[in-house]
Amino acid sequence: MPAMSEAPESKPVGAGRQLLFLREEELRLAQDLLFFGYRDFTAGPDAILAELGMGRAHHRVLHFVGRRPGITVGDLLSILGITKQSLGRVLTPLVEDGYVTQAPGRNDRRQRLLSLTEKGEAMEKRLFERQREWVMRAYREAGPVAVEGFRRVMLGLMGPEARAQLDRAQPAATPGAPKPRSAA
Amino acid sequence: MPAMSEAPESKPVGAGRQLLFLREEELRLAQDLLFFGYRDFTAGPDAILAELGMGRAHHRVLHFVGRRPGITVGDLLSILGITKQSLGRVLTPLVEDGYVTQAPGRNDRRQRLLSLTEKGEAMEKRLFERQREWVMRAYREAGPVAVEGFRRVMLGLMGPEARAQLDRAQPAATPGAPKPRSAA
């Protein structure tokens, strides 16, 4: 199976400055980066949420409901990839506390179409702003080219299902420039 | 809704196609990317770990102990950013099951210097390989430039403390001799 890290005899791997052969250290760095980066990325919102007796799961609901107003419970479940029991534990309080509203579907009245209330939007906005400052700093430090690269790698890190959901979740951001796809 | 033409800093970004002003959608995409990407990144190891009755926390210990053999419990705690009780719940079984060894420090015998046993190394290797395939795919699809950008952004997403720890954790990244050496 795995030989220890040795001279990767496989390819000559020229590419002068930044050799990009996936040797051990290369990957271990990626692991570190993702662990620390994700943790610190979520730290800001976590702090706000904790004050309100909420957790990361609440934030996710606010985020995805905000992103797709009128989403059905089922769709939300498949995006989050959790069970309805798990969602219920988080969604019910959000509804009771007036962050999220439920409306019966017009076509299918069994459905509960979820949307954010004003309170919910304000909350989401607050969490969003906190994270925005953080990401903005990282983006600025890294520069536009790096940001594009970041996106491409993160997209590649996602499984096909998640990628499909992401596409579906993308609302037409600006009326007129709909498809920020492809990229090169 | 954020205005459209509000370049935050007057850096002449140029870069014709993808202007990098951090408008709303820009950030929401980052949130999605990080959520889905991190989740799917950890999915592989999680599956293996579950079979063995372990969790993500065990993986982290194996990872960081493997990265810095002879690390003290205190250092590991500050890297992971958890309490010693939390670590104990995961570390004790790892030691009992023969994945990790403890050796008294030669300068300070109060310390328990942690290292992986052969069993532990094999385990870590297995988890590593799973993740390597996944990251490798993403890296290949994205290309070297994107990978460099990914690193820069993730680094920016980390807090200063994490960045310092990452530096300390980095064994010589020079291509050719990636074998760290530290306390006996």
Add this chain to the structure above:
DNA sequence: AAGAAACGTCAATGACGCTGACCCAAAAGG
């Protein structure tokens, strides 16, 4: 000898997942 430091551990709590079982109401379909 006293105190601080490094580590371990018992106990309780909370967030966030999971499975299994069961319920209701509305849609679908014979």
Add this chain to the structure above:
DNA sequence: CCTTTTGGGTCAGCGTCATTGACGTTTCTT
């Protein structure tokens, strides 16, 4: 019309991973 399926909710119990608080031991430092 009546049965089945589907969208959603809920109760009960379990496991992981994190927390705080308190206490104990060994060892280093002063």
